[in-house]
Amino acid sequence: MSTYECDGCGACCGAYLIFASESDAAREPRIRDEGRRLADHLVTERWTYQLFPLPFHSSCGFLDADKRCTIYETRPEVCREFAAGADPCQDARRRAGLPPLSVVEVSGQSRNADAGNSASRTTGH
Numbered sequence: 001m002s003t004y005e006c007d008g009c010g011a012c013c014g015a016y017l018i019f020a021s022e023s024d025a026a027r028e029p030r031i032r033d034e035g036r037r038l039a040d041h042l043v044t045e046r047w048t049y050q051l052f053p054l055p056f057h058s059s060c061g062f063l064d065a066d067k068r069c070t071i072y073e074t075r076p077e078v079c080r081e082f083a084a085g086a087d088p089c090q091d092a093r094r095r096a097g098l099p100p101l102s103v104v105e106v107s108g109q110s111r112n113a114d115a116g117n118s119a120s121r122t123t124g125h
């Protein structure tokens with residue numbers, strides 16, 4: 001079968017507004033420490049902390065110099081839902097000057113085809 005496999009380019013971690021919820025922060029306490037809490041009237045169930053854009057950051061502050069997510073295992077839900085190869089991924093890559101992500105052929109069980117903003121190549125994202 002064919003699918004997309006995230007190549008860990010990290011483009012999506014600096015291309016869109018990125019928000020995390022209170023439950024994301026309960027799973028990953030660094031979100032509370034390093035994200036910006038929204039004003040109360042802006043808080044929703046899914047949006048409590050803003051991770052990007054933030055001052056002095058060209059991408060999410062959890063992205064390291066090697067384009068790896070330093071909280072990958074506990075990353076926000078919005079990052080887990082981000083699909084490698086879908087239009088937002090391809091658009092982020094285009095804006096970063098990268099070629100489109102190509103379809104890859106996989107045999108047997110499908111490998112991890114979703115990304116969720118950025119970068120753990122060890123899990124196929």
Ligand code: SF4
Pocket residue numbers: 012013018051060061062063068069070071072075076079116117118119
């Ligand atoms: S995957 Fe990690 S580095 Fe990328 S936006 Fe999400 S939390 Fe930030």
Ligand code: SF4
Pocket residue numbers: 005006007008009010011012013082083084085089090092093101115116117118119125
């Ligand atoms: S999901 Fe993000 S990190 Fe993965 S290929 Fe697409 S833009 Fe790059």
